[in-house]
Amino acid sequence: MKSAYDISAKINSSRNIINRNEKIFKRGQLMFIEGETTTEMYIIRSGKVRIFRQEGDTAVELALLGSGSVLGELSLLDHQPRSATGQVIEEVVATVIEERFFRETLAGIPAWLTSMIGLIVKRLRDTMKKNKDDIIRTNVGGVIKVLLLLYQSEGFKKDGFACVDLVRAKELIYSIIGLGSLEAETVFLHLILKDMLLIRKNVTGQEYLVIKNIEVMKLYMNYLRLHQRGGKLVGEDISEKSYELVEIVFSAGEKSGRKLQ
Incomplete structure (x- = not known):
């Protein structure tokens, strides 16, 4: 059985790693980009981040996140491409949780709990898609x-x-x-x-x-x-062959100089 000292030392070690992983993002900087396969998770300590999706030359804003918000957790958990882009609108100080540290942390918990986390993430992804479709x-x-x-x-x-x-x-x-x-x-x-x-x-x-x-x-x-x-x-239910026939008739009418009504 681990002593209170061992547990305290492990907690302090984790805190030190987290503190070392704090990073500053300047205004206008992209923290992550829609479609990319990066896996870092971010905990915002200060500042604001705009979450949006790009459609052609139009940016569709999904959320505005500030201090205490967590970003990128799903990509860290299931390695799926980023579903949106995060852009800094006020200088951000964030803790970056990298996959290696996350996996080392998971190694300290029972395998069944790790499997349950993966299952919950998959269900969350599926639910989000279903809710969007609904x-x-x-x-x-x-x-x-x-x-x-x-x-x-x-x-x-x-x-x-x-x-x-x-x-x-x-x-x-x-x-x-x-x-x-x-x-x-x-x-x-x-x-x-x-x-x-x-x-x-x-x-x-x-x-x-x-x-x-x-x-x-x-x-x-x-x-x-x-x-x-x-x-x-x-x-609406016109067949493709019927549509092609109509096109042929109209084309023939135009070539003969007749205007079909």
Whole structure:
């Protein structure tokens, strides 16, 4: 049985290692990048970090973290690629937990507990993905409706596109359908990937949403509503061969100088 002195010495040794691993990150520096396979975990002692995902030239903010927050724990545990990027917005002092130290710490606990940690992490990853899919499936139609209504009442045009204020959109989405800021960002990201939405900043740094095509967004909203009720849009289930036949007919009409109605 280990003595109190041995346990105390081990704790002090761990503290010394942690203190030696403190690192300063300057404003604007990237602590980790989405998609990379680094495994360090960070404990923020001071400062602030912005967590975001990059979609084309648009950065979709997911969270703003400060003192006491932990970053990168999942990648340390399961070696999966980083799911987002961490950028310093106020100089950060953080404790860096490297994989070697983490594995040495795990070696001191029972094997069954290590296995349980791995299982919990996997379930957490799966739950996060399922929650994200559920948020999109059940709320994207409502978010689109709010954006369209907001554009009608408070929207503006920019370079020919329909636009709405991002903060105002989140406020209405929360008050009307009860979706929080991060959940709304998840739906925005879905619409960005569908090439229907953009996030831009004006000259004062205020963010706004750009609706690339209102009619396409309306059609997508109706498509989602019909599918929730088990229905389909007209022409949705047309076969590929039928589509090719229509193209041939239209092409023949154009070559003969006839306009097909």
